[in-house]
Amino acid sequence: MSSLDSVLSRLDDRLDGALDHLKALIAIPSISTDPDYAGACRQAAEWLKKDLAEIGFEASVRETPGHPMVVAHHDGAGPDAPHALFYGHYDVQPVDPISEWNSDPFQSEIVERDGRQVITGRGAADDKGQLMTFVEACRALIAETGTLPCRVTILFEGEEESGSPSLLPFIEANKEELKADFALVCDTNMWDAETPAISGGLRGLVGEEITIHAADRDLHSGYYGGAAANPLQILSSILGAMHDETGRVTIKNFYEGVNETPDDIKKSWDALDLTPDGFLGSIGLSKPSGEAGRSIAELTWARPTAEINGISGGYTGEGFKTVIPAKATAKVSFRLVHDQDPDAIRENFRHFVESHLPADCTVEFHPHGGSPAVQLPYQSSLLTTAKQALTEEWNVEAPIIGMGGSIPIVGTFQNELGMESLLVGFGLADDRIHSPNEKYGLTSFHKGMRSWARILTALARRGS
Amino acid sequence: MSSLDSVLSRLDDRLDGALDHLKALIAIPSISTDPDYAGACRQAAEWLKKDLAEIGFEASVRETPGHPMVVAHHDGAGPDAPHALFYGHYDVQPVDPISEWNSDPFQSEIVERDGRQVITGRGAADDKGQLMTFVEACRALIAETGTLPCRVTILFEGEEESGSPSLLPFIEANKEELKADFALVCDTNMWDAETPAISGGLRGLVGEEITIHAADRDLHSGYYGGAAANPLQILSSILGAMHDETGRVTIKNFYEGVNETPDDIKKSWDALDLTPDGFLGSIGLSKPSGEAGRSIAELTWARPTAEINGISGGYTGEGFKTVIPAKATAKVSFRLVHDQDPDAIRENFRHFVESHLPADCTVEFHPHGGSPAVQLPYQSSLLTTAKQALTEEWNVEAPIIGMGGSIPIVGTFQNELGMESLLVGFGLADDRIHSPNEKYGLTSFHKGMRSWARILTALARRGS
Numbered sequence: 001m002s003s004l005d006s007v008l009s010r011l012d013d014r015l016d017g018a019l020d021h022l023k024a025l026i027a028i029p030s031i032s033t034d035p036d037y038a039g040a041c042r043q044a045a046e047w048l049k050k051d052l053a054e055i056g057f058e059a060s061v062r063e064t065p066g067h068p069m070v071v072a073h074h075d076g077a078g079p080d081a082p083h084a085l086f087y088g089h090y091d092v093q094p095v096d097p098i099s100e101w102n103s104d105p106f107q108s109e110i111v112e113r114d115g116r117q118v119i120t121g122r123g124a125a126d127d128k129g130q131l132m133t134f135v136e137a138c139r140a141l142i143a144e145t146g147t148l149p150c151r152v153t154i155l156f157e158g159e160e161e162s163g164s165p166s167l168l169p170f171i172e173a174n175k176e177e178l179k180a181d182f183a184l185v186c187d188t189n190m191w192d193a194e195t196p197a198i199s200g201g202l203r204g205l206v207g208e209e210i211t212i213h214a215a216d217r218d219l220h221s222g223y224y225g226g227a228a229a230n231p232l233q234i235l236s237s238i239l240g241a242m243h244d245e246t247g248r249v250t251i252k253n254f255y256e257g258v259n260e261t262p263d264d265i266k267k268s269w270d271a272l273d274l275t276p277d278g279f280l281g282s283i284g285l286s287k288p289s290g291e292a293g294r295s296i297a298e299l300t301w302a303r304p305t306a307e308i309n310g311i312s313g314g315y316t317g318e319g320f321k322t323v324i325p326a327k328a329t330a331k332v333s334f335r336l337v338h339d340q341d342p343d344a345i346r347e348n349f350r351h352f353v354e355s356h357l358p359a360d361c362t363v364e365f366h367p368h369g370g371s372p373a374v375q376l377p378y379q380s381s382l383l384t385t386a387k388q389a390l391t392e393e394w395n396v397e398a399p400i401i402g403m404g405g406s407i408p409i410v411g412t413f414q415n416e417l418g419m420e421s422l423l424v425g426f427g428l429a430d431d432r433i434h435s436p437n438e439k440y441g442l443t444s445f446h447k448g449m450r451s452w453a454r455i456l457t458a459l460a461r462r463g464s
Numbered sequence: 465m466s467s468l469d470s471v472l473s474r475l476d477d478r479l480d481g482a483l484d485h486l487k488a489l490i491a492i493p494s495i496s497t498d499p500d501y502a503g504a505c506r507q508a509a510e511w512l513k514k515d516l517a518e519i520g521f522e523a524s525v526r527e528t529p530g531h532p533m534v535v536a537h538h539d540g541a542g543p544d545a546p547h548a549l550f551y552g553h554y555d556v557q558p559v560d561p562i563s564e565w566n567s568d569p570f571q572s573e574i575v576e577r578d579g580r581q582v583i584t585g586r587g588a589a590d591d592k593g594q595l596m597t598f599v600e601a602c603r604a605l606i607a608e609t610g611t612l613p614c615r616v617t618i619l620f621e622g623e624e625e626s627g628s629p630s631l632l633p634f635i636e637a638n639k640e641e642l643k644a645d646f647a648l649v650c651d652t653n654m655w656d657a658e659t660p661a662i663s664g665g666l667r668g669l670v671g672e673e674i675t676i677h678a679a680d681r682d683l684h685s686g687y688y689g690g691a692a693a694n695p696l697q698i699l700s701s702i703l704g705a706m707h708d709e710t711g712r713v714t715i716k717n718f719y720e721g722v723n724e725t726p727d728d729i730k731k732s733w734d735a736l737d738l739t740p741d742g743f744l745g746s747i748g749l750s751k752p753s754g755e756a757g758r759s760i761a762e763l764t765w766a767r768p769t770a771e772i773n774g775i776s777g778g779y780t781g782e783g784f785k786t787v788i789p790a791k792a793t794a795k796v797s798f799r800l801v802h803d804q805d806p807d808a809i810r811e812n813f814r815h816f817v818e819s820h821l822p823a824d825c826t827v828e829f830h831p832h833g834g835s836p837a838v839q840l841p842y843q844s845s846l847l848t849t850a851k852q853a854l855t856e857e858w859n860v861e862a863p864i865i866g867m868g869g870s871i872p873i874v875g876t877f878q879n880e881l882g883m884e885s886l887l888v889g890f891g892l893a894d895d896r897i898h899s900p901n902e903k904y905g906l907t908s909f910h911k912g913m914r915s916w917a918r919i920l921t922a923l924a925r926r927g928s
Contacts, residue, residue: 236772243701284679307697319832
């Protein structure tokens with residue numbers, strides 16, 4: 001029996017013990033957005049520190065202006081072993097509306113749901129269940145082999161559900177301590193219940209609010225209509241010109257830094273059978289919008305977007321009012337891919353707006369954050385090694401997919417610490433994270449632990 | 465001394481008595497929008513009926529589902545004399561905020577304001593002061609000549625400030641009784657304090673609400689952005705395409721029924737010195753929007769518009785939310801001129817929207833009323849006769865101007881009763897109608913009475 005086999009056997013044999021650990025962590029109501037639960041957040045951090053210390057990590061609870069961080073180190077197989085930084089978060093979403101829960105959100109139960117065994121509770125999936133797959137893998141590896149195949153640093157934060165205000169300052173202040181060869185993040189989903197997935201790219205995000213001002217007061221459209229500028233009309237005209245007929249964004253230099261997806265990756269995405277009917281049918285649509293001639297996978301993972309997220313202006317109540325408003329506002333956001341520069345996108349959008357603005361009017365811009373996309377090289381050996389390990393565990397090839405959304409920490413790891421991130425998670429789309437009756441599949445938990453044991457072992461073999 | 469001269473002298477001599485009448489009418493708080501004042505509305509109607517009966521009219525208070533109408537007839541110089549229908553309204557706007565009034569809104573005072581004598585009070589201008597100019601002219605004509613030069617029917621309504629719900633049904637039900645050769649309406653302004661004006665045209669209005677529906681729920685723009693249709697983007701694109709670069713409306717057949725303004729009228733408007741600086745400067749603008757190369761007078765009086773009066777959709781609160789909303793709504797209105805057909809405009813706009821709609825999306829239309837424009841022939845003898853009479857009274861030529869807004873009653877007179885309307889009023893832009901401290905100039909009141917005496921006399925001479 002190889003040492004990996006014995007580790008995997010141990011994980012099989014002690015699944016109940018691992019579930020008891022997870023239940024104990026879920027029982028701590030570490031809701032980060034509610035000040036009443038600040039004590040519980042600290043308690044969760046202390047619980048994790050103690051657990052990691054028991055395994056053999058040098059673990060500490062570290063203060064921030066908000067909820068504390070947990071940082072833990074293990075030297076693993078020694079200075080020549082590759083060094084992994086594992087990231088997760090111990091804080092959870094609020095539980096409202098509590099009346100919609102079928103059981104106590106903080107008293108986990110093992111129940112059957114839709115034919116599968118699951119563990120219930122707030123944070124069961126997001127992110128306590130997911131982070132414990134890694135902790136349990138470490139526990140088993142150390143118990144069976146006396147050490148870890150890699151050097152491992154663990155970083156758990158307690159503010160992920162509150163926008164992570166302390167995370168970037170903490171990383172900047174502790175760069176040397178946190179720097180590793182690569183990062184491991186366990187906060188994403190599988191492709192489906194049988195197929196794990198690796199996220200090879202995350203889109204970036206730029207948010208911008210624009211307000212068009214015209215007259216210094218609201219006007220009556222009978223008296224002034226036809227002669228006075230209408231900010232709603234100007235706003236519509238500007239935002240309506242943001243896309244051409246083929247769905248391409250018309251802002252100058254918008255596609256600078258956007259790469260074409262390699263053919264073999266496109267082919268692997270096509271094999272996923274992510275069809276317009278399947279992807280859009282469930283939300284009442286059938287035809288992809290956006291750039292013509294691109295697949296759903298490309299459109300949502302590998303192409304940038306310009307979206308209007310909100311418009312307000314004029315009279316919007318019951319009935320009608322023939323007003324020409326003094327101003328009109330829109331919230332606009334851009335999903336970025338590859339090497340698009342958030343600052344340049346914002347700048348180019350502002351120029352676009354200004355260049356369409358009539359003489360008399362003014363525009364006010366208000367930035368709402370920006371983060372670049374993260375794209376791992378599709379041939380990165382971090383990805384291919386993890387992919388092989390996952391395939392061995394799940395007996396099916398793990399696709400390297402994109403993510404339409406953003407996980408800012410991944411960009412921070414890349415930009416602040418110069419590290420690639422491996423995003424592997426075992427959540428499922430129906431885990432009801434952020435909603436009542438959150439759950440995590442026992443298969444996700446069990447095979448997730450086994451997957452991390454395989455991945456850490458494989459990455460150690462690959463070398464740093 | 466001609467009989468007209470003696471009538472004018474009587475109006476001069478008895479100005480104080482006329483003011484006492486007006487004060488008595490203003491003292492009745494006939495606020496039509498507030499059910500608490502329903503009794504006061506009836507009281508105002510009764511007061512007018514009594515006053516008209518005393519003068520010699522056959523007057524009656526007539527029931528409606530809302531506040532009553534006052535209808536009064538005078539045979540004047542007999543069956544061959546031209547027949548005028550005079551329209552006014554006895555109801556007034558609410559007085560809130562009462563704390564901003566410098567005197568009791570229902571206890572009129574004669575005070576000096578900005579160097580001019582004025583009478584204060586709610587309704588002093590809108591429309592009690594204005595309608596009493598006509599009543600007083602009739603009183604003096606009958607007192608001095610024994611009759612009126614024209615046959616006169618008077619219609620006073622009590623719901624003008626509440627949208628006139630009973631007016632059209634009442635007119636339809638009493639067509640024969642109300643039909644006359646032409647209508648006189650006294651609810652408009654002078655050009656300036658020295659110059660009376662005749663409104664030769666009123667723009668019509670079509671209101672339409674559109675809601676674009678895409679997905680059956682709000683979507684996260686990270687997950688779906690790039691593949692799912694965004695109703696805000698579709699709405700912007702459609703409404704943004706509603707005007708071309710020269711400010712012309714691009715809806716098919718939109719300009720059908722729009723006539724060019726005759727050169728002599730354009731010349732007379734140019735003489736009014738209605739400059740972009742003067743008209744737009746006071747609201748913080750300087751450049752006319754709308755169709756390029758047209759004067760302010762043309763743009764606001766003789767050209768149609770398409771205006772967005774409100775847009776709502778997506779997230780519009782503080783901060784940012786990267787949502788793709790399920791729907792987006794706009795309120796759009798059109799000011800019509802000349803022979804534009806409201807139904808055709810609505811139909812063509814709906815086609816315009818539908819033809820721009822992507823395959824997957826649907827649109828919901830909700831109409832908000834429509835009324836055609838009213839345009840008197842610029843050479844109408846009703847206008848030229850009244851213009852001559854006004855010039856004699858004010859010693860300055862009265863311009864025939866347009867009105868950007870709508871007075872629906874005028875369209876009703878034209879369409880239901882086949883009558884042209886003469887719109888002459890003596891209000892000033894600073895009368896503060898609908899606001900605290902409403903007033904009416906004593907010059908407006910005094911010379912307004914004299915103007916009506918002259919106009920009725922001149923119209924009788926013109927023949928029917």
